[in-house]
Amino acid sequence: MNTVARLNDWMRERSWAIAMTVAIVITVGGLVILETGRQRIAGEYETALEAKGATVQLGTLAAQLAQLTADESTFLLTKQQLGASGFCATAGKIRQTSQQLDAYFRHRADSAEQASFSQIAWLIEARTGAGRDALQHAAPDVDLANCPVTTAARPVDIALVESTLTLLRDNEERRAQHALDASRTDQRISTFVAGGLSALNIVLFILLFRNLGIQFERQARVQRQLVTQQEELDQLVTERTRQLEALGWHLQAVSENEKTQLARELHDELGAILTASKMDVAWANRKLKDNEPVISEKLMRALANLDQGIALKRRIIEDMRPTVLANFGLVTALRTLGDEAAQRNGWMLDQHLPDDDIKLDEQTEIALFRVAQEALTNAAKYANASRVSIGLTMHADQVALYIADNGIGITPADLRRTHTHGLLGMRQRVAARGGRFDIRRGVAGGTDIRVTMPTVSTIKPSGEAASASSARSTDSPPVTAPEART
Template sequence: MTKAMAAASAQSAPKKKSANPGRATRLNDFMRRWSWAVAMTVAIVITVGGLVILESGRMRIAAEYEVALDAKGATTQLTALAADIATLTADERAYVLAPPPARAAYAEHFRQAATRIRQTIASLDGYYHRKADDTALASFAQVSGAVDTQIAAGIATLSGPADTIDQARALALKPPEGGDILDTTLALLRLNEERRAQHALDSSRADQRISTFCVGALCALNIVLFLLLFRNLGIQLDKQDRVQKKLITQQEELDQLVFERTRQLEALAWHLQSVSENEKTELARELHDELGSILTASKMDVAWVNNKLRQSEPAMVEKLSRALANLDQGIALKRRIIEDMRPTVLANFGLVTALRTLADEAAQRNGWTLELALPENDVKLGGDIEIALFRVAQESLTNAAKYARATSIAINLTLDDERVSLSIADDGVGIRPQDLKRTHTHGLLGMRQRVSARGGRIEIEPREPHGTSIRATMPRERSTDASAVILPVA
C-alpha cells in the first residue's frame, strides 16, 4: 500500500512540476502581449491619483494661507486697537487739561477714536467667534469690557459739569488703573495671532514640499513606466522587424527558387520540344525514305501487273485498280503525316510560304474567308523561332476549326530589327476567361511554353464583338538554321 502511494505521488509530482511552467509560459505570453495595456492603465491611475493629491494639497495650502491672512489681519487690528485705546486715553486727558476753547477739538477726536474702537472690537469679536478659540475669546471679552468701560467713563467726562471736569483733571494727573493689564492682554492676543499665522505658513510650506515631492515621484514613476512601455514596444518592433526581414529573405529565396525552377522547367520544356521535333524529323525521314520507298515500289509493281492483266483478267484488274487506289491513299496519308511532323514547305521555302500554305489549306477545308498580311519575301529567323511560330499558327487554326465555329481568319506577320510578331484572329464564339486558366488545355499550354522558352510572350484574349485573338511576339534571330532538315516532296 505504501509503495503504491509513493508511486502515485511520484507520478503526480512531475505533473505538478510540468503544470507550473505552463502557467509561467502563459503568464509570460500574457505580459508580452498585454504589458503595454497594463502599463498604460497603471500610468493613467497614477496620473489621476496624482491629480487628486495635488488638488487636495492645493486646497489645504489655500486654506492655510487663508488662515495666515486672517491671523495677520487680526494682528493688525489688535495693533490698531491698542493704538486707538492709547489715543482715546490721550484725548481724554487732553480734554480735561486743555482750556475750554480747545476742548471741542479733543472731544471730537475722542468720539472718532471711540467709533473706530467699537468697529475694530466688533470685527475682532466676529473673527474669534469664527475661530472658536475659547481662550482667546475670553481674553478678548475682558479687553472689550475694559474698553467699553473706558469709553463710557470718557463720554461721561466729556458731557459732565465743570466740577466733574475738575475731578477728572485731578484724576488725569494720576496714571490710569488697569492700563498695563490691557496692554499685556492685547500683546498676548497679538502674539497668539502671530503664532497662528506662522503655524499656518509653516503648514502651507510643508504641504508645498509634500506636493512637490509627490509631483516629482509621480513624474518619475510615469517616466519609468513609459520607458518600460517604450522599451517593450521597441522590443516588439525589433522582433517584428526581424520577423519581417526573415520573411522577406525567405520570400526572396522562394522567388529565386521559383525563378530557377521556372527557368529549369522552361529549359526542360524546350528540350523536350526540341527532342520531340527531332524525333518527328527522324520519323518523317524514316517514313519518307523507308515507307515511301515501299509504297512507291508496291504501287509500281501493282501497276505493272495491272497492265499485264488488263486484257486477260478483267475481274483481277478491278481488284488491282482498288489496290492502286488504296496505295495512293496510303501515299497521301504518308505525305500528310510527314507534313504534320516536319513540314517540308517550312524547311524548303521558309516561314512566310509555310504560313500561307497552311492558311490556304485550312481555309479550303473549313470554308473560311482568309485575310493574310504577310511579308512579300521569305526571311530567315532561325529554325527554332520558325518552327515555334509555325506550331503556334497550326495550333491556333486547329482550335479555330474545332471550337470557334469561325467564318473568317486573319493572319498577320510583322518583323522589325528586334522582334517578330505573329497575330491570328478569328470571328468565332470567342474564348472564355476561365478557359485561359485551365491547366488541362494542352494546346494553349504548349503554345505558351514554346514562345516563353525562346524569350517571347503570347497574348490570348477575346475580340470585340466576338472572336479570339492570339498574338505571339519573339525576339528575332538573324541566322540561318544549319540544323534544318530539308525533305524532298514525295
C-alpha cells in the same frame, strides 16, 4: 495602514492594466458619442438637402405657372397648335412637380404646411383646367389630347397662389438653415470628442511604448530567422527552376530530333515500300486486266488504298517537318497554310502578308508557323467561324504575327484552364524564343492572337539541355514538332 499599503502596491503592479481598462472604456464611450453625432449630422444634412430641393421645386413650380399663363396668352393671340402644345407640355410638367412636392410635404412637413400645399395644389389644378377650357373655347378644333385631364376648372387668383408658394419656399429655406446650423453644432461637438480621444490615445501610446519595444525586438529576431529561411528557399527554387529549364530544353531537343528521324524513315523506308508496292500492283493489274476482270477490280481498289496511304504518309511527314517552310520561306508557308485551312473549312480568308519573303532564323520561322498552324486548328475545332484573318509584319528588330477569327470567341475561363495544352504549348514556344504571346477576345467577337518575336532569338539552352541539343545537332537539325491540340 497595511490596507492602504497593499492597495498602493496593487495599484502599482496593475497600473498598466488599469490604464488600459480606463482607456478602453473612455474610447468606447467616445466612439458611441461620435457615432451618434455622425448619425445626427447625416440626418440633419439630409433634411437640409431635402428642404433645399423642395425650395428649388417650389421656385420651379412658380416659374411653370408663369410659363403656363404665357403659353395660354400666346395661343389666344395666335390660335396656333404650337401654342396649345406648349400649354399642354407645361401643364404636364406642373402636375409632375406638384406630385413630387406633395410626396415631400406628406413625409417631411407638418400638418399646416401639408394643408397649405394641398390647397395650393387644388388651385393649380383648377387653374390648369380653366386654361384648358379657355383654349377649347377659343378654338374648338384645337388638339388638346396631350393636356392633363383635370377634375376642377375655375378662375384662380394667381397672386394668392404665388404668395403662398413664396411663403412655403421661405419656410423650407428656414428649415434648411436650421438643419445646417444644428449640423455645424454637432460637428463641433464631434471634433471636441475626437480631440479628447486623440489625447487619450497619445497617453496610451506612451504607456505601451516600452512593451512595444520589447515586442519589436522579439519580432526582429523572428524576422531575421524568416529572412534566412526565405533566402534558402529562394536558392532552392532557383536551382530547381534551372534544372526544369534544362530538362525542358533537353526534352524539346529529343522530341524534335526523334520526329526528324521518324519523318526521314517514313519518307525513305515507308515511302519506298509503298511506291514499290504500288508499282507491283499496277504491273499485276495490267497483266490481269483483260483475262481476270474480278481480280483486276480488286487490284484497282488496292491501288487506290496505296494512293491514300502515300497521301497520308506525305501529310504526316509535312506535319512533322514543314517542307514548304524549308523550301519557300515563312510567307509562302503561311499563305499556303491559310489557303488550305480556308478551303477545308469554308472560311473567307483575309491575308495581310508581305509580297516578298522575309529572312528569319530557322527556329523563329518554325515557331511562328507552328503557332499559326495551332491557331487555325483551334479555330476550325472550336470557333465556329466564317472569316479568318492572317497578318505578318516586320519591323527593325521584331516580327509580329496576327491571327483573328469572327467565331464565338474565347472565354476567360478557357484562358485560366491549365489543361489547354495547345495554348500552353504556343506560349512556351514563343517564350523560348524571347517573344510575347497574347490571346484575347476580339472587340467585335471572335478570338485575336498576337505574337511578337525578336528577329534573332537571344534565348539559348543551358546546362544539360544545351549539351544534349548540341550533341544531337550533329545527326540532323532539330525540327519543331506540332503542338498538342487543345
